[in-house]
Amino acid sequence: MEDDGGDPMKEAGILSTEEVKKVTPPIDRAEKGPVAVIECLEEIPCDACGWACPSGAIIKQGITIPPKIDYEKCTGCGQCVLICPGLAIFLIELVGEKARVTIPYELLPEPQVGQEVTALDRKGSPVAKAKVLKVLKSKDKTMAVTIEIPRKLFMEVRGMRL
Amino acid sequence: MTLNRRIEKHPILEFPRRKPVVFTFEGKKIRAYEGESIAAALYASGLKIFTWSYKRNRPRGWFCGVGKCSSCLMTVNGIPNVRTCIVPVRDGLNVQRQKQGLGTLPSSFNENLEVEKLDVELAVIGGGPAGLSAAITAKRLGCSTVVIDENFKAGGQLIKQTHKFFGSRENYAGVRGIEIANMLLKDLKELGGSWLLSSTVVADYIEGEKHVLLVPSVVEPKVRVIRAEKIIVSTGARENMLIFPNNDLPGVYGAGGVQTLMNVFGIKPGERALVVGAGNVGLIVAYQLIQAGTSVEAIVEAMPRIGGYFVHAAKVRRLGVPIYLRHSIKRAIGKEFVEAAEIVQLDENWNPIQGTERKIEVDMIVLAVGLTPASEIPAQAGCKLAYIPELGGQVAIHDQDLRTTISGMYVAGDSSGIEEATTAMLEGKIAGADAALSLGYKPDEAKRIKDKAKRNISEFRRSPFGEKPRKGKERIWRMMEAIQ
Numbered sequence: 001m002e003d004d005g006g007d008p009m010k011e012a013g014i015l016s017t018e019e020v021k022k023v024t025p026p027i028d029r030a031e032k033g034p035v036a037v038i039e040c041l042e043e044i045p046c047d048a049c050g051w052a053c054p055s056g057a058i059i060k061q062g063i064t065i066p067p068k069i070d071y072e073k074c075t076g077c078g079q080c081v082l083i084c085p086g087l088a089i090f091l092i093e094l095v096g097e098k099a100r101v102t103i104p105y106e107l108l109p110e111p112q113v114g115q116e117v118t119a120l121d122r123k124g125s126p127v128a129k130a131k132v133l134k135v136l137k138s139k140d141k142t143m144a145v146t147i148e149i150p151r152k153l154f155m156e157v158r159g160m161r162l
Numbered sequence: 163m164t165l166n167r168r169i170e171k172h173p174i175l176e177f178p179r180r181k182p183v184v185f186t187f188e189g190k191k192i193r194a195y196e197g198e199s200i201a202a203a204l205y206a207s208g209l210k211i212f213t214w215s216y217k218r219n220r221p222r223g224w225f226c227g228v229g230k231c232s233s234c235l236m237t238v239n240g241i242p243n244v245r246t247c248i249v250p251v252r253d254g255l256n257v258q259r260q261k262q263g264l265g266t267l268p269s270s271f272n273e274n275l276e277v278e279k280l281d282v283e284l285a286v287i288g289g290g291p292a293g294l295s296a297a298i299t300a301k302r303l304g305c306s307t308v309v310i311d312e313n314f315k316a317g318g319q320l321i322k323q324t325h326k327f328f329g330s331r332e333n334y335a336g337v338r339g340i341e342i343a344n345m346l347l348k349d350l351k352e353l354g355g356s357w358l359l360s361s362t363v364v365a366d367y368i369e370g371e372k373h374v375l376l377v378p379s380v381v382e383p384k385v386r387v388i389r390a391e392k393i394i395v396s397t398g399a400r401e402n403m404l405i406f407p408n409n410d411l412p413g414v415y416g417a418g419g420v421q422t423l424m425n426v427f428g429i430k431p432g433e434r435a436l437v438v439g440a441g442n443v444g445l446i447v448a449y450q451l452i453q454a455g456t457s458v459e460a461i462v463e464a465m466p467r468i469g470g471y472f473v474h475a476a477k478v479r480r481l482g483v484p485i486y487l488r489h490s491i492k493r494a495i496g497k498e499f500v501e502a503a504e505i506v507q508l509d510e511n512w513n514p515i516q517g518t519e520r521k522i523e524v525d526m527i528v529l530a531v532g533l534t535p536a537s538e539i540p541a542q543a544g545c546k547l548a549y550i551p552e553l554g555g556q557v558a559i560h561d562q563d564l565r566t567t568i569s570g571m572y573v574a575g576d577s578s579g580i581e582e583a584t585t586a587m588l589e590g591k592i593a594g595a596d597a598a599l600s601l602g603y604k605p606d607e608a609k610r611i612k613d614k615a616k617r618n619i620s621e622f623r624r625s626p627f628g629e630k631p632r633k634g635k636e637r638i639w640r641m642m643e644a645i646q
Contacts, residue, residue: 013475086473124482159480
C-alpha cells in the first residue's frame with residue numbers, strides 16, 4: 001500500500017527497476033573485482049564521495065549534481081562506502097555463482113567474519129542466507145561489511161540482519 | 163521505579179557515566195549520573211508522568227527536552243516551575259511534581275539575588291551550529307564575544323546528530339553532527355571565546371546604541387546584565403505539535419526530544435515507536451531509534467511523497483521499516499501513557515478514509531512534523547517580524563547580511579527561518595563576520611569570509627531541497643529592502 005502511484009523512488013524509498021538498471025555496473029567489470037555502486041540519484045548538496053575517492057573514479061561536477069562513476073578507475077577500495085552520509089554506496093563483486101556485496105552498517109552487534117546472516121532486499125525482506133567475508137571499520141564507526149550471496153541477487157541485496 | 167532505561171552499548175556513541183549522583187524525588191532516592199538532566203534521570207528510572215495539565219488534570223510527560231515546552235515543570239528545592247530538562251542533577255536535590263501543574267511559591271525566598279554586569283562587543287544568543295560559527299568567526303576577527311545558552315551542554319542540536327552530514331568538504335561533509343559540535347567547541351575554546359551556559363536571555367532592551375540583555379541563571383539565584391554592541395539571535399526552533407486526540411499523552415514526543423534522550427543522555431526512549439512525518443528529521447530519527455535499540459513499527463507521512471532525502475528513506479526501508487504515504491495518525495491510545503496508535507489513510511483532500519484505520523502497538527509516538535523559528539527575543543525587542551510559511555513561521559525581517567530592523571541585532575540559523583545545520587553554520591559565519599566588520603575589525607578579511615559564505619549558501623540552496631528556504635529568504639530580503 002505504501003508504493004502506490006507517482007514517482008516510485010521518492011514514494012517508497014526504494015529504487016525503481018529503471019533506476020536499478022541505471023546504477024548497475026557492467027557485468028564484466030564486476031567479475032574483475034569489487035566495484036562501487038552509487039545509489040544516490042537526487043540533487044543533494046554533497047560531495048563527500050568525490051573527495052574521499054583515492055583513485056579519482058567518482059566525479060562530482062557540482063555540489064548538487066549527483067555523482068558519476070568511472071568503473072574502470074574504481075579499485076573497489078570501499079572508502080566511499082565508509083564516508084557516504086546517505087549510506088548509499090555499496091560494492092559488488094561477481095565470483096562464479098556467488099556475488100559479494102559490501103554494505104555500510106551502523107548497528108550492534110558487530111558482524112563477525114564467518115558469521116551467517118540474513119541478507120535483506122531494499123524493503124528489508126529476507127531473501128537469502130549469507131556469510132560475512134570481511135568487516136571494514138572506519139574510525140567514525142561506520143562498518144563496511146562484505147557478505148556472500150547467490151549471484152542473481154547482486155542488485156537486490158542491500159541490507160542484512162544478524 | 164527500579165527500571166533502568168540507560169543504553170549500555172551503542173553502535174556510534176559512548177556514554178561515559180563517571181560520577182554517580184543521588185537525589186530525592188517525592189521522598190524516594192533516585193540514582194543518576196553527573197551530566198544528566200533531572201528530567202532525563204527521572205525518565206531513565208522509569209517515570210513517565212512529569213506533571214498534569216492545569217484545567218483537566220491530564221498527565222504530561224517528556225516532550226522537547228530542551229527547555230522549550232512546559233511538560234517537565236517541577237518543584238526543585240522549593241522553587242516551582244523549574245524546567246527539569248535543562249537543569250543538571252546534583253547530590254541532594256529535592257524534586258517534586260506539581261499538583262494540577264501548578265507550583266506554590268515558597269513563603270520566603272533568597273533576597274540576595276546576585277547581579278553581575280558584563281560588557282561585550284558581541285553577544286551570541288544560542289550556542290548551536292549558527293551561534294558557534296558566528297562566535298568563532300567574530301572572535302577570529304578580533305571581536306570580544308560571549309555565547310549564551312540555556313542548556314548546560316553547548317552545541318545546540320548538533321550534539322544529538324549521530325548521522326554524517328552532507329555538504330562540501332570545507333563544510334564538514336561526511337562528518338557526524340556530534341563531531342562537528344566538538345570541532346566547533348574546540349575552535350571557540352582555542353580562540354578564548356567565553357561562554358555562559360544554563361543562562362536564559364529573557365529580554366533585550368535598547369539603550370542608545372547598545373543592547374542590554376537580561377540573563378537569569380537557570381541553576382542559581384543570579385542575574386547577569388549584559389551590555390553588547392551587537393547581538394546575534396541564533397535561538398533555533400521549537401518543535402511543531404500535531405492535532406489529534408490524546409496528543410498530550412506521555413509517550414508522544416518531539417523528534418528532537420527523543421534525540422536528546424537517546425543521543426545526549428544515552429537513555430532508551432521506548433521499545434516500539436511510530437514516527438509521524440517522513441521529512442529528513444523523521445527519517446533520521448527513525449534510523450537513530452533503531453541504533454538505540456528501539457523497534458520502529460512504521461513511519462506515516464500525510465504527503466503523497468517522502469519529504470526528505472531518498473537515501474535517508476532507503477536506509478530505514480532496508481531495515482524493514484514501512485513508510486506509509488498519505489497516512490496520518492488518527493489518535494493516540496492509552497490512559498496514562500501511550501499504549502498504541504491508530505493510523506489512517508488520507509484521501510486527496512487530506513480527509514481520513516473510513517475503514518482504513520489500523521491500530522499499531524507502540525509505546526511512543528514521535529512527531530517530526532516540522533519546526534517553528536524561535537523568534538521571541540526579536541519580537542520582545544520590537545523587531546519587525548513577518549509570517550513566511552517557507553521559513554516555518556514568524557521570523558525577524560532581515561537582509562542578506564542577517565541584519566534585522568533593529569540596529570545591531572542579527573538573526574542566524576533556524577531562528578531566521580527553518581533550514582538545516584550546514585546553512586545555519588554559513589549564516590552564522592555571515593552574521594559574525596558582518597558584526598565584526600561593522601565594529602571595524604579586519605574589514606578585508608571579514609568581507610572575504612562573508613562573501614565566501616554567501617556563495618556557499620547560494621550553492622546549497624540551488625538544490626531542489628533548498629528551493630523552499632531560498633524562496634522564503636528571497637521574500638524576507640525583499641521586505642527588508644522595502645523597509646530600508
